[in-house]
Amino acid sequence: MSPVIVCPSCDLAHRQDSIRTTERTQCARCRAWLQHPDGAALDSAIALALCALILLAFSNAYPLVTMQANGNSRDTTLIGAALGFYAQGYASLGALVFLTTVIAPLLQILALLFVLIPLWRGSRPRGQHTLLRVLMQVRVWSFMEVFMLGALVALVRLAKFAHIAPGIALWCCVLLMLCLSELTSITSPEQLWRWVERSRE
Amino acid sequence: MNSPATGRSLGLLLCLNCRATLRDAKLPHSRCPRCESRVHQRKPHSLAITTVLVVAAAVLYVPANLLPVMTTRTFLDDEPDTIMSGVLVLLQSGSWPIAVLVFVASIVVPLLKILALAVLLFSIWRGTSRHRLQRSQLFRMVEFIGRWSMLDVYAVSLLATLVQIQSIASIIVGWGAWAFGAVVVLTLIAARTFDERLLWDTAPHE
Ligand SMILES: [Zn+2]
Ligand SMILES: [Zn+2]
Numbered sequence: 001m002s003p004v005i006v007c008p009s010c011d012l013a014h015r016q017d018s019i020r021t022t023e024r025t026q027c028a029r030c031r032a033w034l035q036h037p038d039g040a041a042l043d044s045a046i047a048l049a050l051c052a053l054i055l056l057a058f059s060n061a062y063p064l065v066t067m068q069a070n071g072n073s074r075d076t077t078l079i080g081a082a083l084g085f086y087a088q089g090y091a092s093l094g095a096l097v098f099l100t101t102v103i104a105p106l107l108q109i110l111a112l113l114f115v116l117i118p119l120w121r122g123s124r125p126r127g128q129h130t131l132l133r134v135l136m137q138v139r140v141w142s143f144m145e146v147f148m149l150g151a152l153v154a155l156v157r158l159a160k161f162a163h164i165a166p167g168i169a170l171w172c173c174v175l176l177m178l179c180l181s182e183l184t185s186i187t188s189p190e191q192l193w194r195w196v197e198r199s200r201e
Numbered sequence: 202m203n204s205p206a207t208g209r210s211l212g213l214l215l216c217l218n219c220r221a222t223l224r225d226a227k228l229p230h231s232r233c234p235r236c237e238s239r240v241h242q243r244k245p246h247s248l249a250i251t252t253v254l255v256v257a258a259a260v261l262y263v264p265a266n267l268l269p270v271m272t273t274r275t276f277l278d279d280e281p282d283t284i285m286s287g288v289l290v291l292l293q294s295g296s297w298p299i300a301v302l303v304f305v306a307s308i309v310v311p312l313l314k315i316l317a318l319a320v321l322l323f324s325i326w327r328g329t330s331r332h333r334l335q336r337s338q339l340f341r342m343v344e345f346i347g348r349w350s351m352l353d354v355y356a357v358s359l360l361a362t363l364v365q366i367q368s369i370a371s372i373i374v375g376w377g378a379w380a381f382g383a384v385v386v387l388t389l390i391a392a393r394t395f396d397e398r399l400l401w402d403t404a405p406h407e
Contacts (some may be wrong), residue, residue, distance in 0.1 A: 006208035006215040008217060009341075010397070010398055012205055012401070013205075013206045032341070032397075069366060072366045075363075076363055081358040084374075088361060088373065101355075133238055150352045151355065153291075153303055154355070154356040154357075154360050156291065158360065158363065158364070190219075197235075
């Protein structure tokens with residue numbers, strides 16, 4: 001019996017010899033993606049992850065926006081936005097914002113680096129399975145691109161009665177968003193496990 | 202027509218975490234040999250858990266839209282804003298692309314998600330085998346658009362943090378924002394507990 005690929009979305013079995021691994025292939029029945037092509041380089045994934053880590057640090061170190069109205073000036077950082085909810089007694093909402101804009105991106109980047117750097121150096125990473133599982137869970141809650149759009153909405157609403165100056169962190173967030181989306185697309189679960197299996201050979 | 206060969210009919214199991222194909226898995230207490238995560242033929246109690254989450258989200262959708270998400274307090278008065286009145290404010294100030302964006306992301310998307318999931322759950326419960334491809338595509342759309350409804354929560358978080366000018370103007374968060382955040386989280390989890398393969402488990406329609 002030839003190797004079989006089972007569709008993750010409808011359970012239909014496909015014969016592997018009818019599918020080339022270099023191509024993105026769709027399920028014949030439900031049109032879900034069966035597999036992502038094997039192509040991304042380990043080095044570029046590590047480079048992107050390091051880039052994202054630096055951008056995340058900058059995004060949190062500098063103010064996102066500064067607002068001036070009636071001679072008063074106020075600014076906020078990424079974490080400050082989450083603390084705003086907390087300060088007003090909505091701790092759970094603050095936690096949700098903190099989780100989706102700071103913790104999830106951070107864990108996503110760190111877990112990737114802790115798995116990929118040992119693979120690149122050719123050693124067997126510790127806790128690889130757990131890290132990859134955490135990565136898959138945490139990725140779902142990383143909402144940088146939605147946050148950027150939310151920030152845009154807030155700025156448009158404020159611009160009517162105050163002077164708004166975007167900070168360095170806002171631009172870092174835009175770059176971080178692009179970095180993370182590229183990183184997610186080149187480190188699909190299949191690709192990550194391909195790298196892991198190659199290192200074991 | 203013979204029923205098509207599926208993972209289940211061939212005794213094969215797909216690990217949803219690492220996409221490994223497993224043979225002879227000893228269900229229901231089996232772990233993937235490659236990534237060590239738990240594997241199941243179908244996600245356990247998918248229908249029941251998803252139904253509970255969707256019902257809870259539908260209930261919370263009402264206060265999310267009726268209660269103010271924030272109140273603007275000036276020395277003159279308090280002005281509460283629901284999501285809809287926020288959209289109208291944006292519309293009046295001429296920024297209609299942003300108004301449309303907020304309307305779609307905050308009002309249309311959550312409603313669509315709740316309705317779509319309800320339709321999908323009902324169709325599985327009835328065991329219908331019609332329009333399976335369309336239903337599958339509907340689910341993938343729900344999965345894709347879900348996260349965008351967090352948009353207004355983020356906007357409120359920034360507004361409430363920035364607009365705190367002593368005695369002149371401040372923005373106070375309302376329970377609408379909380380209910381709204383809860384709707385988003387519940388529907389996101391519901392989309393993850395829903396097992397898409399259940400849509401295809403019925404016999405093909407002739
Ligand atoms: Zn399929
Ligand atoms: Zn696995």
